[in-house]
Amino acid sequence: xxxxxxxxxxxxxxxxxxxxxxxxEELHVLEHVLEGLDKKEHSYINRLLHMDYEITEEGxxxxxxxxxxxxxxxxxxxxxxxxxxxxxxxxxLVHHLLxxxxxxxxxxxxxxxxxxxxxxxxxxxxRISHHGSKTMLVNADVxxxxxQKIAQATGSFFIIDRKKT
Numbered sequence: 191x192x193x194x195x196x197x198x199x200x201x202x203x204x205x206x207x208x209x210x211x212x213x214x215e216e217l218h219v220l221e222h223v224l225e226g227l228d229k230k231e232h233s234y235i236n237r238l239l240h241m242d243y244e245i246t247e248e249g250x251x252x253x254x255x256x257x258x259x260x261x262x263x264x265x266x267x268x269x270x271x272x273x274x275x276x277x278x279x280x281x282x283l284v285h286h287l288l289x290x291x292x293x294x295x296x297x298x299x300x301x302x303x304x305x306x307x308x309x310x311x312x313x314x315x316x317r318i319s320h321h322g323s324k325t326m327l328v329n330a331d332v333x334x335x336x337x338q339k340i341a342q343a344t345g346s347f348f349i350i351d352r353k354k355t
Contacts, residue, residue, distance in 0.1 A: 219259045235274060243282060249317035249328075250283035256311055256334075267307025272332060272341050276301060279316040280328040280345040287321065294326060294347035301343040309335035324349055 208220055226237040239260065242253045252275055254260070262268040277299055284294035313333050320327035325348055332341040 215258050219257070222257050222259050236278065239271070239275065241275070241278065245286060246315075249315065250279055250286060251313055251315050252279040252282070253311055253313045256307065256309060264306075267312065267340070269301075269303060272303070272307060272312070273299065273301055275312065275314045276316075276330050276332060276341065276343045277345065279314040280330055280343075281347070283316045283318065283328060284326050284347045284349075287318065287326075288349065291352050293350050293352045295350060296345055297325075297348045298346045299343060300345070301341055303341050305334070305338050305340045307332075307334055307340050311335050312340065319344075322349075 205220075208216060212220065222240070223238060226240050227234070229237045231237065232241070239254045240257075244251045244253075254271075254275060256267060258265075260267055260271045277296055280299075281294060281296060288294060312335070314330055315333070316328055316330040318326060319329050325346060328345045328347065330343045330345070331339055332343075334340050
C-alpha cells in the first residue's frame with residue numbers, strides 16, 4: 191500500500207472513531223473544520239477559522255465566527271487565535287497595498303488584550319499608520335459582536351522583494 195492510501199485509511203479510521211465516540215461539542219468542531227476545509231480558498235488557517243475579508247476605506251477587516259474550536263479551556267477566545275487573526279489582517283492589508291513584486295513580513299507584533307472574546311464573532315480592523323519604502327506600521331483593533339474592544343495591536347512589517355517562482 192502506498193503512502194497516500196495509508197494516509198487515506200488512517201484519516202478514515204480517525205474520522206470514524208470521532209463520529210462514533212465524539213461528544214456533541216467534538217462533532218460540532220469536526221463539522222466546523224470540514225466546512226472550512228471544503229472552501230478551497232486561501233490558506234488552511236484562514237479556511238479553518240472561516241475568515242471573511244473586506245477592504246474598507248480605512249483599511250482591511252477580517253471577521254471570524256466564535257466557535258468552541260477557537261476557545262481556550264475557559265471557554266473564551268484563545269489569545270493565540272486572536273493574535274493569528276490580527277497578524278493575518280495586518281499582513282493582508284500590507285500585501286494589498288504593495289506591488290506584486292514586493293511582499294511584507296511581520297517583524298514585530300505587540301498585542302494588548304483588553305476583554306474576553308465572547309459572543310457570536312469578532313472583527314479585526316487593520317489600518318496603516320506608516321507606509322515607507324522599506325517598512326510599514328499597522329494598527330488593529332479587535333471587537334466582539336457586542337462592540338466591546340477585546341484587543342488592540344501594532345505591527346511592523348519589513349518590505350522585501352518577492353521571490354520569482
